[in-house]
Amino acid sequence: MLVKVFGSALFGVDATTVTVEVNIDKGIGYHLVGLPDNAIKESNYRIAAALQNIGYRIPGKKITINMAPADLRKEGSAYDLTLALGILAASQQIKASEINNYLIMGELSLDGSLQPIKGALPIAIKAKEEGFKGFILPEQNAREAAVVNGLNVYGVKNIKEVIGFFDRGNQLTQTIIDIEKEYSNQLENPEFDFADVKGQESIKRCMEIAAAGGHNIILIGPPGSGKTMLSKRLSSILPPMTLDEALETTKIHSVVGKVANSGLMLERPFRNPHHTISDVALVGGGSYPQPGEISLSHNGVLFLDELPEFKRSVLEVMRQPLEDREVTISRARFTVTYPSSFMLVASMNPSPGGYFNDPDNALNSSPLEMQRYLSKISGPLLDRIDLHIEVNPVPFEKLSDTKKSESSVVIRKRVTKAREIQTERFRMLNNVHYNAQMNTKQIREFCKLNEPSKALLKNAMEQLNLSARAYDRILKVARTIADLDNATDVVENHIAEAIQYRSLDREGWLG
Incomplete structure (x- = not known):
């Protein structure tokens, strides 16, 4: 007897229906x-x-199972x-006249219970x-799948229920x-809050x-100055994810099995890979391609601590x-x-010793040592x-000041308001949603300067020896x-x- 049952295969961040044909x-x-x-x-x-x-068994007959389409690799x-x-x-050990109306997935334990799956x-x-x-799928993945409206989702504990x-x-x-x-109940008390940061206004x-503008940022300073502490709090002031962003982010994390039992991901991701990470782990890939850290930080923040310690090849694949x-x-x-629209936040020491060129510091480095250290980061990446x-x-x-600093919630309100202005500005453009995504043509259109502003920028370019690439930024x-x-x-004070x-564009920055 021939029976068809339906499963699904993941391809990138999308799924393809697989027809499992069982003939006995x-x-x-x-x-x-x-x-x-x-x-x-x-x-x-x-x-x-x-x-x-x-209480059931595999029959002692000839069993042929075809997983169609037969030319698509199935894994897991x-x-x-x-x-x-x-x-x-x-x-015919069970009656299953309705079985082809359902999509069924799940990993079996030897006692018949079900283990969670990836890509629900x-x-x-x-x-x-x-x-x-x-x-029909394991109950651990049920809330994740139930995010999709208009589909009956049944989470089960074991095969006996099915x-x-x-x-x-x-x-x-x-x-x-x-x-x-679920979307409206977003956290108003983030785990990492700018209110905890003393000074550094x-x-x-x-x-x-x-x-506010989705700009990439690099922090340069000695150990203990608060670079990591500040960076970890950046995601707490980003605007709340839209429903579409939340679904897209959850989809990527679902593919690698990193979605918690809460279902929809409501917080923007913050990824902090170690500097020993490989090219493939950062950008994605492998024998069976999986999203890398840059895709897992989609719609969120990718934090690279101690940027010059990363391998040059790893940094270059991000360009x-x-x-x-x-x-x-x-x-x-x-x-x-894989989508990878993320904010890059990097931190680094100014020199191998960790400090600026300070003659009074025992760990100071010479300008040559600082230059050699900074040259590990390529110009195109900067x-x-x-x-x-x-x-x-x-x-x-x-x-030692006991006065509370401004909280992330207050800052986020200003950031959200600025993002709303940008959303309105770029509403007619498909690939631009905030200022950091503007190309040269759009910069000329939306960043027109008056004469005093032009004179100020011209003077700064000449007096501070700013590089040409700094102009658009x-x-x-x-x-x-x-x-x-x-x-x-845009006026002079802006x-x-x-x-x-x-800072890094100024000639003579190293002293």
């Missing part, structure tokens, strides 16, 4: 075809033990439940698109999530500008994703694209970082400062403040 005929043998990987090939051992432990153990139910239905959200999205009546549903008409509990309510201002806001992984037989800011240690008077940052001030035009944030 006279003879002996177990044949599994359709490009399954080793985890799927081993499934017959898990299925045999699980069925025996709940999530097909166990799909294959097991197909074998039971094809051998993109699979649920595909199930809804293809008109399936429902999606057998009872199809064979005896037992009811399964549907998982329902009010996505609008100028740096906080710079972080606010970076968040294209920073520009295009997506990363493409190419293999001989296929190509997958070209993609809008804000360079020097961070100095906090004096004792500030550290200064205009972008000045536009963001103007938005924070709710100003229509340009003056933006000029301060190009």
Whole structure:
């Protein structure tokens, strides 16, 4: 007897429906075809033990299973439940007239219980698109899949519940999530709050500008000056994710199995990879391509602490994703694209010893040593970082001050208001949503300067020996400062403040 059961395969951050055709005929043998990987090939051992432990069995006949489309590589153990139910239905051990109306996925334990799977959200999205009546999966993934409205999602603990549903008409509990309510209940008390940071008011201002315009930022300062502490709090002042952003972010994390039991991801991701990370782990890829750190930080923050300690090749692979806001992984037989629109936040010491060129410091470095250390970061990468800011240690008077600093919630309100201005400004442009994404043509259109502003910028370029690449970056940052001030035009004070944030472009910065 031939039975068709439906599962799904992940391809990038999208899913493709897989038809599992189970045919049982006279003879002996177990044949599994359709490009399954080793985890799927081993499934017959898990299925045999699980069925025996709940009172069923794999029939001693010729079993042929085809996973169509046969030219698409299938991987992972999530097909166990799909294959097991197909074998039971094809051998007529259970009645399953409705089985082809449902998409079924789950990994089996030997006692028949189910283990969580990866990619529940993109699979649920595909199930809804293809008109399936429902999606049956392990209960650990049910809230994640239930984010998709218009699809009946059933989270189950073991295979016996699924057998009872199809064979005896037992009811399964549907998982329902009010996505609008989940979205509206976002945290107003972030774990990392700017209220905890003593002093550093100028740096906080710079972080606010970076968040408002989506600008990449690098902090340069000695150990203990607060670079990491400030960076970890940047995501707390970014505007709340829109519903579309939350779904897109959850989808990427779902593919790698990093979604918590809460379902929809409501907080912007903050990724902090170690400097020993490989190229593939950062950008994504592998034999079976997976999203890397830059995609996992999509719609959030990627923090690279001690930037010069990262391998040069690792930093260079970020150049294209920073520009295009997506990363493409190419293999001989296929190509997958992962979104990677993130804010880059980097920190570094000014020298190998950790301190600026200070003759009074025992660990000071010479200008030559500082230059050699900074040259580990390429010019093209620095070209993609809008804000360079020097961070100095906090004096004792500030550290001992008991007065509370401004909280992240208050700062985020100003940032959100500035982002709303930018959303309105770029509403007719598909690929631009905030100031940092503007190209040269858009900079000329939206960052027009009056004569005093032009004269100030010209004088700064000449007197401070700013590089040519700093010109567009200064205009972008000045536009963001103007938005924070709710100003229509970019004027002198906006340009003056933006000029301060190009430390590494100044000749003679090393002394």
